[in-house]
Amino acid sequence: MTAQVSTQIYEGGFSDPVFGSQTVFRAVMDAMANPGRVIDLGQLTQAPAPLEPAAGAVLAALADYDTPLCFEAQNNADAAAWLTFHTGAPVTADRANAAFAVLVSRSAVGTWSDFAIGTSSFPDRSTTLLLPVEDLRSGKRLTLNGPGIEHAADIAPAGLPEGFASAMGENAKLFPLGFDLLLVCGSELIALPRTTRIMEN
Amino acid sequence: MSSSIVPTKRKRMLDAFAACDPVLLSERYHALGDLPAAAPVRGPEIGMIMLRGRAGGGGAPFNLGEASVTRASVKLASGEVGHSLILGRNARKAQIVAHLDALAQRSEWAPRIEQDVVQPALAQRDAERKRQAEETEATRVDFFTMVRGED
Amino acid sequence: MYVAVKGGEAAINNAHRLMADRRRGDRNVPGLTIEQIAGQLALAVDRVMAEGSLYDPDLAAMAVRQARGDLIEAIFLLRAYRTTLPRFNNSTPIDTATMRIERRVSATYKDIPGGQLLGPTFDYTHRLIDPAMTEDGPVEPGHRRPVESDACAPRVTDILNGEGLIEPDVFSNAEPSDLTREPTEYPVDRDLRLQALARGDEGFLLALGYSTQRGYGRTHPFVGEIRIGMVDVEIDMPELGFAVTVGSVRVTECQMVSQFKGSAGVKPRFTRGYGLVFGHSERKAMAMSLVDRALRADEFDEQRLAPAQDEEFVLEHCDNVQSTGFVEHLKLPHYVDFQAELDLLRQLHEDTTTATIDDDQAPLSEAAQ
Numbered sequence: 001m002t003a004q005v006s007t008q009i010y011e012g013g014f015s016d017p018v019f020g021s022q023t024v025f026r027a028v029m030d031a032m033a034n035p036g037r038v039i040d041l042g043q044l045t046q047a048p049a050p051l052e053p054a055a056g057a058v059l060a061a062l063a064d065y066d067t068p069l070c071f072e073a074q075n076n077a078d079a080a081a082w083l084t085f086h087t088g089a090p091v092t093a094d095r096a097n098a099a100f101a102v103l104v105s106r107s108a109v110g111t112w113s114d115f116a117i118g119t120s121s122f123p124d125r126s127t128t129l130l131l132p133v134e135d136l137r138s139g140k141r142l143t144l145n146g147p148g149i150e151h152a153a154d155i156a157p158a159g160l161p162e163g164f165a166s167a168m169g170e171n172a173k174l175f176p177l178g179f180d181l182l183l184v185c186g187s188e189l190i191a192l193p194r195t196t197r198i199m200e201n
Numbered sequence: 202m203s204s205s206i207v208p209t210k211r212k213r214m215l216d217a218f219a220a221c222d223p224v225l226l227s228e229r230y231h232a233l234g235d236l237p238a239a240a241p242v243r244g245p246e247i248g249m250i251m252l253r254g255r256a257g258g259g260g261a262p263f264n265l266g267e268a269s270v271t272r273a274s275v276k277l278a279s280g281e282v283g284h285s286l287i288l289g290r291n292a293r294k295a296q297i298v299a300h301l302d303a304l305a306q307r308s309e310w311a312p313r314i315e316q317d318v319v320q321p322a323l324a325q326r327d328a329e330r331k332r333q334a335e336e337t338e339a340t341r342v343d344f345f346t347m348v349r350g351e352d
Numbered sequence: 353m354y355v356a357v358k359g360g361e362a363a364i365n366n367a368h369r370l371m372a373d374r375r376r377g378d379r380n381v382p383g384l385t386i387e388q389i390a391g392q393l394a395l396a397v398d399r400v401m402a403e404g405s406l407y408d409p410d411l412a413a414m415a416v417r418q419a420r421g422d423l424i425e426a427i428f429l430l431r432a433y434r435t436t437l438p439r440f441n442n443s444t445p446i447d448t449a450t451m452r453i454e455r456r457v458s459a460t461y462k463d464i465p466g467g468q469l470l471g472p473t474f475d476y477t478h479r480l481i482d483p484a485m486t487e488d489g490p491v492e493p494g495h496r497r498p499v500e501s502d503a504c505a506p507r508v509t510d511i512l513n514g515e516g517l518i519e520p521d522v523f524s525n526a527e528p529s530d531l532t533r534e535p536t537e538y539p540v541d542r543d544l545r546l547q548a549l550a551r552g553d554e555g556f557l558l559a560l561g562y563s564t565q566r567g568y569g570r571t572h573p574f575v576g577e578i579r580i581g582m583v584d585v586e587i588d589m590p591e592l593g594f595a596v597t598v599g600s601v602r603v604t605e606c607q608m609v610s611q612f613k614g615s616a617g618v619k620p621r622f623t624r625g626y627g628l629v630f631g632h633s634e635r636k637a638m639a640m641s642l643v644d645r646a647l648r649a650d651e652f653d654e655q656r657l658a659p660a661q662d663e664e665f666v667l668e669h670c671d672n673v674q675s676t677g678f679v680e681h682l683k684l685p686h687y688v689d690f691q692a693e694l695d696l697l698r699q700l701h702e703d704t705t706t707a708t709i710d711d712d713q714a715p716l717s718e719a720a721q
Contacts, residue, residue: 010242010274010282017246065439066533084590085274086243088440122535208594216597248438250587250598252407253445253528254550254628256542258507258605259521262445263528263543265550266630267434268407268585270598284591286440288599289408330452333582335496337454340470344462 009078012046013086014060020044024061031182031191036144036153038136040188045086048078054184055102055130056082062128063089063100070098070115070127072107095127103131105159109167117177126194129181134159136185146172146196155190157183165198172197214305214319218298219287221322229318230297239275239300242282245292247271271295281306375420389413398602398631399423403672404430405532405551407601407630424553424672431673444586444595448605448628450504451581455632458508459575460609466505471580472632508577509607509624518609518622538664545647545667546640550629552670554636560660561642569646569658572611573625580604580632604633608641613652623652 014020024041031039047056050073063069065088071080079102080091092098095114115127133139139158142165145151161167171178171194178194192198218226249267256263272286273295283303285295301318304310376383390397390413400412404427412430419425455471458464470476472494512518528543536544549557564571582600589596606627614620625645627637646660659665669675 010276013243065441212594212596219597219599248440249434250440251442252585253443255445256546257521257624257626258448259523261524261526261543263546264530265628266405266407268601270440272440284589286587286589286596286598288585333452334499336494337469337471338499339495339497342468342470
C-alpha cells in the first residue's frame with residue numbers, strides 16, 4: 001500500500017453522503033427494475049479517470065468495506081484509492097471474490113466466466129459488472145425482454161465487446177445464478193440484470 | 202503494510218491524540234489561537250471497526266466484536282489533508298484531530314502542536330497509566346513461605 | 353401464520369407512556385445519569401458491551417437505563433444500534449501480551465513471572481451485604497505502590513510452551529470468518545466459534561462450562577491465567593499508509609490449561625481453552641474458555657457425547673438475542689394459528705364421538721336383527 005497517491009482522491013465524494021447515496025441507490029434500483037431504460041445519475045460525485053462518472057456514482061453509493069472491487073484496467077491507482085477512501089471497499093485481483101468489477105471498454109467476454117455467479121443457496125453473491133461503452137443510443141439495435149419489460153425494449157449501445165449478446169445469453173441460462181451488468185457512459189447507465197434476454201436483430 | 206515507511210512522528214502524534222481526554226484536547230486546541238481554516242473532505246462520521254483477537258492470545262485471528270469509532274478528514278486551503286480515526290462517538294474530537302494532523306504537516310505549526318498539544322496529551326496519558334499501574338501494584342501478592350516442620 | 357390486525361394503537365401508546373413513567377419511578381429521587389451507570393454499574397455495562405458485541409461504554413449505559421436494568425433487553429438495543437452503523441475497517445489483532453494489567457492471577461503457578469496481581473476483585477470478600485451501600489459515604493482511593501519494572505507479564509502458556517509441555521499457539525494471519533456477515537454452515541472453525549462465544553450469553557456459557565466440570569465432557573481444567581486490563585487498538589489506515597492506535601479497550605482473557613494428550617510421535621502435553629471478552633468479565637471469560645476447549649473435541653479425538661461438545665447445539669443457542677426473540681415471540685398474537693388448532697381438536701372430538709356411537713350402535717343393530 002502506498003501513501004503516494006494524488007490528493008485528488010480526497011475530492012469528489014458525495015457532498016451529502018446520506019442523500020447522495022440514497023438518490024443513486026434509487027436510480028440504480030429503477031434501472032434494475034426496468035432493464036434497458038437509460039437512467040441519468042447526474043453529477044453527484046466526481047471520480048478520477050478511468051472511472052466513468054456513472055460507474056463512480058454507482059460504486060460511491062453501493063460499495064463498502066464488505067464489497068471487494070476488481071479493476072480490469074491496470075491504470076486504476078487513483079480510481080482505486082478514491083473508492084477506498086470514500087467507500088472503504090477493498091480492491092481485489094480475485095475476480096471470483098469481487099462484488100463489483102470495473103471492466104475496460106470492449107472487455108473480452110470470454111474472461112467474464114471468472115466472475116462470481118453466486119451459489120444456489122445465495123445467488124446474490126455474484127459480481128455486478130460495470131462495462132463502459134462509447135454511447136448508449138447510437139449503436140446497433142438490440143431487443144430485450146424478460147422481467148421488468150412489458151413486451152420488448154430496444155437499446156442501441158455503441159462500442160460493445162465482440163460476442164456480447166451471446167455471452168449475455170449464456171449468463172441468462174444460469175438463472176437464478178449469473179452476474180448482473182451495467183452499461184455505463186458518462187453520467188448514464190443501462191442495467192442488464194441476469195434475467196434479461198437479449199436478441200440481436 | 203510495510204513498517205519501513207511509517208512516519209514515526211506522525212504516528213506518535215495521532216496515537217497521543219487518540220488516547221487524549223477530549224476535554225484536554227479541546228482546551229489545548231483552542232489555546233493555539235486562530236488557526237487556518239480546514240474544509241471537511243470526509244465526515245466526521247460514526248461507524249464501527251471489527252476488533253480482532255487471536256486464538257490462545259497468539260494464534261489465528263478471530264473477530265472479537267465491534268467498537269464504535271469516529272473518523273474525519275479535512276483539507277487546508279494550502280492543500281494539506283489531515284485524517285483522524287478515534288474510538289468512540291465524538292465528532293468534535295475527530296474534527297480537531299484531523300485539523301491538527303493537517304496543520305502539523307506545515308513547518309510553522311509542527312513545533313507548536315508538538316509542544317502545546319502532543320506533549321500535554323502524552324503527559325496526561327502517562328500519568329494516568331502510572332496511577333493505574335501503581336494501584337494495581339499495591340494488590341500484588343507477596344508470598345512468604347511458612348516454616349515447615351520436616352527439617 | 354401471521355395475520356396483520358389493526359387496532360390497539362391507543363393501548364400501545366399508553367403502555368409505552370406508562371413504561372416510561374415506571375422506568376423513571378419516584379420523581380423525588382434523582383434520575384440516573386449515564387455517567388453514574390457507566391461508572392458505578394460498570395460490570396453490567398461491560399456485560400452489555402460484550403454480549404451486544406459493540407464496545408461503547410456510554411451507549412451500553414444508555415441501553416441499560418432505557419431497558420430499566422434488563423440486561424438482555426439492553427443487549428438487544430445495542431445489537432440493533434450496531435446494525436445502523438457502517439463498518440470502516442478491522443483492527444489488527446489485539447496483543448494481550450502487551451496489556452496494561454489491572455488484574456492478573458494464575459491458579460497453576462504461585463510464583464508466576466510478573467506476579468499475582470489481585471486488582472479490584474470480589475474474591476476474598478465475605479459476600480455479606482454491606483450496610484454502607486445504603487448511603488453515599490466517602491470512599492478511600494486505592495493504595496499506590498511504585499512499580500519496579502514496566503516489563504509486560506509473560507503469558508503463562510508461553511512459559512509452559514518454553515518447556516514443550518503445552519500445545520503452542522499456531523500463529524497465522526488467515527482472514528477469520530464473521531458470523532455477522534455470513535450465515536453459519538456447520539461444521540465451523542475455531543475462529544467462528546470464538547466469535548460466537550465472545551458474544552454469547554454469560555448464563556448459558558456458565559452452565560455449559562459447569563457441565564463440563566461435572567463430567568459432561570470432562571477436560572480437567574486449571575486456570576493457567578486470567579488477566580484483565582487495557583489493550584491498544586491498532587488500525588491500518590490506507591489513507592495514511594500506516595497503522596495508528598485509535599484508543600484502547602478493556603478486555604478479560606482466560607487461559608484454561610486442560611488435560612494432556614499425546615499421540616504417536618507427539619509427547620503428551622497440556623491442551624488449552626481460550627476466553628477473551630470485552631470489559632471486566634471474568635466469569636464469562638472462564639466459561640468461554642471451558643466451552644472453547646470442550647468444542648475442540650475432534651482435534652483431540654475425543655468422542656462428542658456431552659452438550660458442551662456439540663458445536664451446533666452450543667452455537668445455535670448461545671446467543672441471547674436470538675433466543676429471546678424466538679421465545680418472546682410466543683406472546684405475540686397467534687390467534688389464527690390457535691384457531692386452526694382448536695378447529696382440528698374439535699373435529700377430532702366430534703369424529704371420536706361419532707365413532708364411539710357407531711361402535712356402540714353396531715352390536716345393537718346386530719342384536720336387533
